[in-house]
Amino acid sequence: MDRQSLLPLLDARLPLTEEGVAEAARLAGVPLAQAWGVVRHYPRYRGLPQGRLLVDDPVARARGFARLLREADGTYPPMGLEALSPLFVRIEGKERYVEEGGRLVPFRDFRLPFALGQGERLLPPEPILNLRAYERVGGLQALRGLLGDAFSPHDLIQAVEEAGLLGRGGAAFPTHVKMRAVAQAPSPKYLVVNADESEPGNFKDRFLLEHHPFLVLEGALLAAHAVGAEKVFLYVRDEFAAAIQGLEQAIGELKEAGLLTKPTEVFHSGGLYICGEETALLESMEGKRAEPRLKPPFPVEKGLWGRPTLVQNVETLANLPLILKEGPAAWRLKEPKLFSISGDVARPGLYELPLGTPLGEALERAGGSPKELKAVLLGGAAGVFTRDFAVPLRYRERLPIGAGAIVAFGKEVDLWEVLLGLAHFFQEESCGKCFPCPLGTAIQVEMVKRRERSRALVHDLAQALKGSLCGLGQSAYWAYQSLLEVEDAA
Amino acid sequence: MRLNVNGQEVEAKEGALLLELVDVPTLCHHPHTETHGLCRLCLVEVEGRLVPACATQATEGMVVRTDTETLRSFRKTLLEWLALSTDLSLAPGLEELLLAYGADPGRWGEMPLTRKGRAPIRDNPFFLRDYAKCVNCRRCVDACGDGIMGVYALTLEGRGLLAHPTTPLDRPLPETPCVFCGNCVQVCPTGALRPLSLEV
Numbered sequence: 001m002d003r004q005s006l007l008p009l010l011d012a013r014l015p016l017t018e019e020g021v022a023e024a025a026r027l028a029g030v031p032l033a034q035a036w037g038v039v040r041h042y043p044r045y046r047g048l049p050q051g052r053l054l055v056d057d058p059v060a061r062a063r064g065f066a067r068l069l070r071e072a073d074g075t076y077p078p079m080g081l082e083a084l085s086p087l088f089v090r091i092e093g094k095e096r097y098v099e100e101g102g103r104l105v106p107f108r109d110f111r112l113p114f115a116l117g118q119g120e121r122l123l124p125p126e127p128i129l130n131l132r133a134y135e136r137v138g139g140l141q142a143l144r145g146l147l148g149d150a151f152s153p154h155d156l157i158q159a160v161e162e163a164g165l166l167g168r169g170g171a172a173f174p175t176h177v178k179m180r181a182v183a184q185a186p187s188p189k190y191l192v193v194n195a196d197e198s199e200p201g202n203f204k205d206r207f208l209l210e211h212h213p214f215l216v217l218e219g220a221l222l223a224a225h226a227v228g229a230e231k232v233f234l235y236v237r238d239e240f241a242a243a244i245q246g247l248e249q250a251i252g253e254l255k256e257a258g259l260l261t262k263p264t265e266v267f268h269s270g271g272l273y274i275c276g277e278e279t280a281l282l283e284s285m286e287g288k289r290a291e292p293r294l295k296p297p298f299p300v301e302k303g304l305w306g307r308p309t310l311v312q313n314v315e316t317l318a319n320l321p322l323i324l325k326e327g328p329a330a331w332r333l334k335e336p337k338l339f340s341i342s343g344d345v346a347r348p349g350l351y352e353l354p355l356g357t358p359l360g361e362a363l364e365r366a367g368g369s370p371k372e373l374k375a376v377l378l379g380g381a382a383g384v385f386t387r388d389f390a391v392p393l394r395y396r397e398r399l400p401i402g403a404g405a406i407v408a409f410g411k412e413v414d415l416w417e418v419l420l421g422l423a424h425f426f427q428e429e430s431c432g433k434c435f436p437c438p439l440g441t442a443i444q445v446e447m448v449k450r451r452e453r454s455r456a457l458v459h460d461l462a463q464a465l466k467g468s469l470c471g472l473g474q475s476a477y478w479a480y481q482s483l484l485e486v487e488d489a490a
Numbered sequence: 491m492r493l494n495v496n497g498q499e500v501e502a503k504e505g506a507l508l509l510e511l512v513d514v515p516t517l518c519h520h521p522h523t524e525t526h527g528l529c530r531l532c533l534v535e536v537e538g539r540l541v542p543a544c545a546t547q548a549t550e551g552m553v554v555r556t557d558t559e560t561l562r563s564f565r566k567t568l569l570e571w572l573a574l575s576t577d578l579s580l581a582p583g584l585e586e587l588l589l590a591y592g593a594d595p596g597r598w599g600e601m602p603l604t605r606k607g608r609a610p611i612r613d614n615p616f617f618l619r620d621y622a623k624c625v626n627c628r629r630c631v632d633a634c635g636d637g638i639m640g641v642y643a644l645t646l647e648g649r650g651l652l653a654h655p656t657t658p659l660d661r662p663l664p665e666t667p668c669v670f671c672g673n674c675v676q677v678c679p680t681g682a683l684r685p686l687s688l689e690v
Contacts, residue, residue: 018659029643032658033635033667042658147491272649289646294527294545427603431628432653434515436564437527439571441602442651450599457597463560464567467530467540 003305004028006287009270010045014094028287041289041431042270044238049074052090057082057200058377059343061421062413070484077273077428079239080112080203081406084348096239107241110292111210112203115349117365119178121195122322122336122485123352127211129246131253134214140259142324143218146225147261151324157183160320162328168204168337169194169276169313170382170402171471172395174403181300182227184201186306189264191229192285192304192311194222195236195243196269199380200425201405204338207350209236209243212318213250216437217264218438219317222324224262227310232264235281238271273429277470278311281296291433292470313403337401339393343408344373359406362388367406375415375486380405381422381473384482385415387489401479416451419483436451436474440465445479453484460461493552508534508543512556515565518627519544520677523637524564525628531565566591574601574649577623580681602650613662617675619686624682630674631655643668667681 006028013020016039025035025464039045051073059082060068068086069075076089088099090214097104111343128134145151151159157283161176183191193216216234223428236244247266248422255261266355269275279293282304315338322398324333335355339362342348346367355364359378370389378386379402391399409415409470426441440461447461462477491502495512502511509516509532532543535555543556556560565625569588573595579583588594610620628645629637633646643666647656658668675683 021659025572031635033642033645036656036658036660037645037647041649042646163682166599282660311647427650430650432650433528433570434649435625436568438626438651438653439568441572442575443601444597446600447598452599460563460567465572467533467564467568469527469530 005267005285006030006035007042007268007270007284009287010035010039011038013045013072014044016045021409024334025044028381030287034288037289038407039289040244040431042272044271048091048094048096049076050093055079055081055087055089056424057087058407058421059084059201059408060086060417062409062417063344065421067333069094075345077425078200078457080197080198080202080206082203082342084113087162096241102354107239111242111244112207113349114211115342115347116207117347117349117351117353121340121352122326122331124212124215128214129250131214131250131259134218139214139321139323140218142321143221143225144258146222147323153183153228156222156226156320159323159328163319163323163331164335165319165323166395168315168319168403170199170379175312175316178300178312178314179223181298182229182308182310185301187228188230188305188402189228189308191220191224191227191232191312192281192309193232193234193314194278194281194282194311194366195234195240195314195318197237198273198276199382199384200341200403200422201340201377201380201404201407202403203340203342203403205348206237206243207338207340208314208318209240210246212421213243213246214254215223215318215321215456216314217247217250217254219320220264221261222320223310223312223317229262231324232262233304234264234266235269235275235285236266237275245266250485251458262469272431273425274470274472275433277472280470281311282309282438289431291431292472294310294469315403337393337404339404341368341406341408343377343406344368344410344413345408355394356392358389359386359393360393362393362406363389364375365406366408372410374409374411374413375483376409377407377408377418377479379403381425382471382478384478385419386482387486415483415486416448420445420448422479428470430472430476434469434473435469436464436466437470437476440468440473441476444477448480453487455484458484491548491550493548493550493554495554496556502548506548508541508546508554511548512541512543512554514556516544517584517625517679518629520633520679523632523677525632525637529568529625529627531627533561533564533569540591543621544601546644547563562591566593568594570595570598572602572625574604575678576605576625578680580623580680582625584680592593600689605652605654608654612686614664614668614670616670617683619655619663620684621683622682623680624654625680626653626655627679628655628680630683633673633677634666637668638673639670641667641671644674672683 009024053076054072057078284290
């Protein structure tokens with residue numbers, strides 16, 4: 001990065017004073033106005049709420065939210081913790097803890113339980129946290145192959161194309177198209193790993209970062225070489241403190257072994273849902289408010305600091321070593337995808353399943369019984385409620401799978417209560433840059449509160465939100481519209 | 491260069507913005523600032539996609555639709571939401587648009603999260619900052635900063651519907667780099683910033 005970014009400068013001065021903000025602005029070479037706009041945008045600079053906070057996620061909403069809230073001083077947004085049951089976090093000054101079984105676990109020590117579902121899979125069956133263990137399972141062979149001229153950057157992109165890998169962050173854009181565009185663009189250029197997973201019900205990237213940091217890093221280095229990026233940035237959700245620590249340790253081990261073939265650094269994300277939107281992510285890395293840019297131009301053309309940038313999701317990159325190891329044709333036959341399955345199933349956790357697996361079968365793998373479920377939220381907050389258990393979990397199918405979140409709800413759950421949580425989430429997370437999204441998400445909360453079922457009104461809400469600048473607003477009504485369909489079908 | 495707008499052939503210069511060629515409402519766009527693509531009122535359909543006319547260049551053979559049922563419904567709803575959340579009494583252009591699109595804000599019910607209750611800020615002798623009337627188009631922020639002046643006395647506070655312009659460190663304007671050039675007042679489309687000489 002050619003310039004000093006404002007966010008790390010502010011981070012170094014927490015808790016912020018006016019002098020601290022002014023100093024950070026000076027060092028970043030930006031007007032105080034810009035720094036102040038940033039401070040008034042991100043929660044951790046505005047000042048975190050204090051006390052015992054209920055994580056407001058779909059599972060908490062399905063488990064008597066009002067009662068749970070009485071035990072709390074407020075709410076906290078979801079961040080990949082919602083695997084098992086309602087959860088509280090505690091914030092004391094700068095320190096953040098997760099409440100787990102009556103214990104307070106600091107964020108830096110908290111990892112998701114290793115609960116990879118059984119079955120055929122490509123991911124190593126246990127956590128791989130050091131270089132030697134990673135090499136024992138065949139790790140780094142792909143990277144060594146690329147560096148040792150066993151195959152070229154062109155071959156690597158070709159393999160990704162033959163494998164048919166689609167981006168695993170939710171948008172399902174063909175990975176090779178982005179890679180090729182950046183590979184052909186002029187230098188300098190960058191690779192940014194989008195590890196800001198914030199989709200409620202989704203914890204696959206968090207899992208990969210916490211348990212397979214070397215796999216993620218090898219994938220990132222492969223991609224960086226393939227496109228000729230000078231530098232790799234991992235933009236990681238700030239709350240994933242254990243993951244950040246693990247990644248930094250893994251980067252250190254690779255460096256020591258002389259295998260860190262590109263400068264690689266971890267960037268602490270802004271800590272908001274919108275930070276996962278690729279252009280908002282880039283704005284935030286440039287020290288601005290995390291707000292989406294107008295596209296075009298796309299990041300492959302004008303990304304970080306205006307340079308061509310490949311922005312890829314964690315799971316997408318983790319697949320690159322696997323594609324090379326298996327061979328693109330064999331990988332394509334398996335088409336592995338990680339699904340975060342939670343809610344009313346006996347064995348919530350992370351499941352690697354082939355794309356095309358029917359929803360009902362995925363639920364049964366996790367010990368859920370479709371017959372006993374009222375509905376499933378497929379794809380997270382930007383997803384849909386459904387009872388279509390036969391739908392194949394595949395991109396561009398009749399229902400969106402997004403990043404692969406599946407939250408199951410039993411017969412006794414009030415889905416309108418769950419929907420209200422999602423509506424609140426969108427209202428809170430809307431950045432406010434364009435007009436339809438902040439207005440529409442606020443209206444939506446009121447409509448859901450009064451359980452508005454007018455088809456005409458919901459249709460018009462949808463029509464207007466579709467005109468939003470980015471995917472956040474454009475998908476904010478999906479769950480609402482789909483709940484009405486589920487009710488109609490019942 | 492020729493393109494097709496609502497079935498009619500239109501002649502245009504290379505590089506022209508769609509907004510210069512079609513008749514659609516806009517709120518955030520201002521020729522002297524760099525704000526565009528925010529209010530979305532100028533969305534048009536190009537090959538089935540919604541694109542902001544203020545940020546899209548015309549290209550040879552482009553087929554543009556500006557007045558489909560989808561777009562009319564979109565603009566009507568958006569105007570209704572603005573009327574529900576914001577005091578538009580000093581924005582005659584918007585009031586006209588509400589009429590033209592047959593807007594009926596009441597059909598949405600209450601809107602508890604609203605901008606309307608904000609008290610005006612009188613922190614300087616020249617103009618009022620009345621954010622109850624602010625739609626957050628950012629023209630003023632841009633005019634003060636990158637767009638015209640390069641003074642940077644304005645920035646943005648908060649997120650979501652309650653986001654609005656503010657000053658660095660939330661200071662009264664006289665304690666900021668503001669030089670009272672009046673450009674921000676000039677570009678404000680809703681009367682949220684207005685000269686005190688107009689107040690009685």
